[in-house]
Amino acid sequence: MKVAMKEIREDMYQAHEFARVAGVTVRTLHHYDRIGLLKPSGYTSAGYRLYCKRDLVRLQQIVTLKFIGFQLKQIKELLNPNAFDLVSALTRQKEIIAAKREQLDQAMKAIEKAQELLAINDEPDWDAFKRIIEVITMQNNMDWTKKYYSKEAKQKIAERAKTIPPEVIEQGQRDWATLIREVEAAVAEGIDPKSEKAAALAERWSTLIRAFTGGNSEVQAGLNKMYADKDNWPANFPKPYSDEAGAFMCAAIAALKDK
Template sequence: MTAFRVREFAELAGVTVRALHYYDRLRLLCPRRTGSGYRLYSIRDIERLEQIVALKFLGIPLKQIGELLDRDDRDLSEVLRAQRRALEEKRRRLDQTIAAVREAERTMRPGQQPDAAVLKKIIEVIEMQDNAEFMSRYYAEAVRAKLADRGAQWTPELQERVTQRWTELFADVEASLDEDPAGEKAQALAARWQSLVEGFTGRDPQITAGVANMWADRGNWPASLQQQARPFSNPKVWEFIGKAMARRI
């Protein structure tokens, strides 16, 4: 039976010697040995190596590959499905990231723009991708607010108005959870959402401070909101709005 030593085998197979050592140590691919300890690879080994490379290419961790190849049953189809889904999700993210960079580049064309404006574009996209981070935007605003001047002209009347707008919007969104996020109704809700965000956090710094504080300190939420069993905590609403906003890009 013809056999190869690591170097030759590695070149033939298109991997590095180090990788073969590593697979050996992980018990993924353990060749025979000579009396003096040299590795000897044979035909069985190259087939197994090809399988390893193929699965690794799919982004499956080596540890899992080992289990897969040893229990040679139909785990594989399950793994493939799961991996494909993970890859597709990754691609969705990647697409949005690319869109973000394009947008940033476009914004930059004028040339004299400071980095800040460009980077904010990116941040917006980040926040749309993940509901948790989506929320963090308000926290970020909250920081600025706290640092500016706490509750300057944040009158109880204004607070009431803001609260009411958000409450209504949340109620409307909750009532529309089974709509298509790309559909008209959802897009209208997304537009309202955005206008609320911009209207209150973008214009008047004093009002910004007030809104931000409201978001930041859950304990300080007005009674009208607290009564609703923490309405802002309904993840479905955030999820829905996240999707709808994503379609607006």
Template sequence: MDDGDHDPGYTVGRLAGIAKVTVRTLHHYDEIGLLSPGGRTPAGYRRYGEAELDRLQQILFYRELGFPLEEIAAILDDRTVGPSEHLRRQRELIGDRIRKLEELAAAVERAMEARTLGIQLTPEEKFEVFGADYQEDWEDEAQQRWGETAAWQQSRQRTARYTKADWERIKTEADAVNDALVAAYTAGAAPDGESAAAAVERHREHIGLNFYDCGPRMHRCLGDMYVADPRFTETYEKLAPGLAQWLRDAIHANADRLERGGEQG
């Protein structure tokens, strides 16, 4: 038995349970000198103390971030780095991981939008146009969500003829449309004002020219989706906090204006 509760510290089995690792893992760490027990029981079993528990927490943190064991050992054995410096480094590493996850989330949004718009590119071209994090698996939801609509069918027919150069042009134009939306919003334009109307009309026309007929009614539905679906909301919120709701309100105001003027859709 690897026991002996009268002795202070942790048996290898108890430490493994606390840290949610295997006993074999702790044995391996001991064999390579990464985490050795602080002592032994009279029967010769490994005994770990609080210092070893703290070190194991550090090891598992760096392992979670993908560091190899050799590099972890070098980091933890650097006597010039104190506990406060380790915490500062860990905070920076966590920040880097958060930023990476945010980039991945943005890539998911781009992929979903790409599928919604019926992109006809090779896998290699999709990676090049939409980023290295693009995954075709993300496209299925849009097909299931809009595949039976007339707008989807029209978009598929139009985009079937598009080349890589067409998609690069469309992406550049879309970036310019978003820049115009951000400029109007950050300048304090009222959602029902002229500058907001000009910006969202440009947004509507970009969709209509490149993908499917986007009348005021359809555009209003898109505006609602930008605040109802948190994934779309996040896309616009990353451009400017508060932009999603402003865009929705501006789209509604512009749709009302167009319908009063006689355009239907």
């Protein structure tokens, strides 16, 4: 019996051995088994999982892709034989990582500014914090408009922002946030970018942008460049908006202009 077992286990790992060599936990193996990502290639008579070398290769692939930041679902697809385009997946993943990094950088900047404030004034000045974050998200907005605006246009925008009373800016930010949420909802509902509803959203979007930019002609030119370049819509879209929302608004605005 013992010999038989040995024979069966020839080149087979038991769960903990297998987990050890791969640097994961047994529980992780159970999990991967359950979700069908990595099934053991054998079982003992007692129902113990047995893994072979080919399983190890696959597990290492899984770990590799996880390191790169893919989700287990995606890994499952990437790893199945019909080879769902790893190349483009990598490109997309890079964009996602870049976007995440952007967020972290913003948070980092915000913290540093907050620390400066705290160094001066012992009591946390929440109002100032809020403004800091507004400024940072604003700069972020600038980031992705940057490629479409000339230096002078940006200058003008910045100057103009200073002249606007803070409560107007606040209102604008709220309007913006609201609009974004509605756009996301529209995307989720699968609404056609050419529909009336989308047109209304596009109208509001443009209005906000105009309000934000002061609606002067240079800035308008920048916007036009931006719309024209829609296939190049910023990949690392600022956080509060999804890629889908960006694409949707782009299409909606284009449709609006066609009329």
